[in-house]
Amino acid sequence: MKRLVVAFGFLTRLPIPRVAADMTDFAAAIRWYPMVGLTIGGLVALAGWAGTLADPWVGALAALAAWVAVTGALHLDGLSDLADGCGAAHGDxxxxxxxxxxxxxxxxxxxxxxxxxxxxxxxxxGVANWWPVILVPFAARIGPLVWARWVPPLREGLGSAVAGAVRLRDVVGWALVLAVAAAVVPPLAVALVLVAGWWWWLKARIGGVSGDCHGAGIELVETGLLLALVVGGF
Known part of the structure; x- marks a missing residue:
């Protein structure tokens, strides 16, 4: 339970009670990231539904504002850093x-x-219903478990500790939950392709993974899943 609290404290700006935690706890908290994603998705969908009572665009804006607020723009920061790096590197x-x-x-x-x-x-x-949106942040946060386990860390520290904290049964367990969710909302199956695609890109382009890479991957997988929901009529 302590590591779930740590995961909420790290990934969200929700009022979470303070707990004593060491590096091992912070690393192992990654196993709970998908659960945190469900909470984020619930708040986003609730805000979107409430806003839609006034106007569909108000609903979309309310959902987006809730998304940014509850996460503290954490993953957007990672996307920004990675974009700057790729844009300025010119292959270096x-x-x-x-x-x-x-x-x-x-x-x-x-x-x-x-x-x-x-x-x-x-x-x-463009989404037809708000309830499938609940599952988007959940599915996207399965990605870090895959990337941490099968992509080498770029630096020593928390990144390398996280890599050792992800067990095969953690990935398999959440993948099975995703499979059940995809049976109800088929577009969620696209998450497998998106997560695998980001794994391939990290290996081929970056040669490793960092917190910024995890954040960027979460953002891109979320957008890809939203697109899948829209195309799939959900």
Missing amino acids: RTRLLAVMADPHVGSFGVVAIVVQLLAKLVLLH
Whole structure:
């Protein structure tokens, strides 16, 4: 239970009680990321449904605002850093990592954030029902378990500790839950392709994974799943 609280404290801005935790607890908290995603999805869907009572675009904006607020834009920051690194690197991996480590936001990062927010806003407006949206953040947060286990960490520290904390049964267990969810909402099956695609890209382009890579992957998988819901009529 303590590690679930740690996961909520790390991934959200919800008022969570403080608990004493060490590096092992922070690393093992990754096993609970999909559960945190369900809570995030519930709040996003609730905000969207409430906003839609006034207007569909208000609903989409309310859902997006709730999404950013509850996560504290944590994953958008990772997407921004990765975009800056890829945009400035020109194939130089050393420069890519150096730019990703820079706390300043560059033009590529700003563009990535704007495009990502616009994409989510439009897609949230396009969903036919709000309840399947609950499952989008859940499915996307299965990704870090896969990437942490099968992509080497870029740096020592929490990243390498997380890699050792993900057990095969954690991945299999959440994958089975996803399979059940996909039986009800078939477009969620696209998560398997999106997670695997990001794994391949990290291996081929970056050669490892970091917190920024996890955050960027979560954002992109979420957008891909929203698109799948819209195309699938959900």
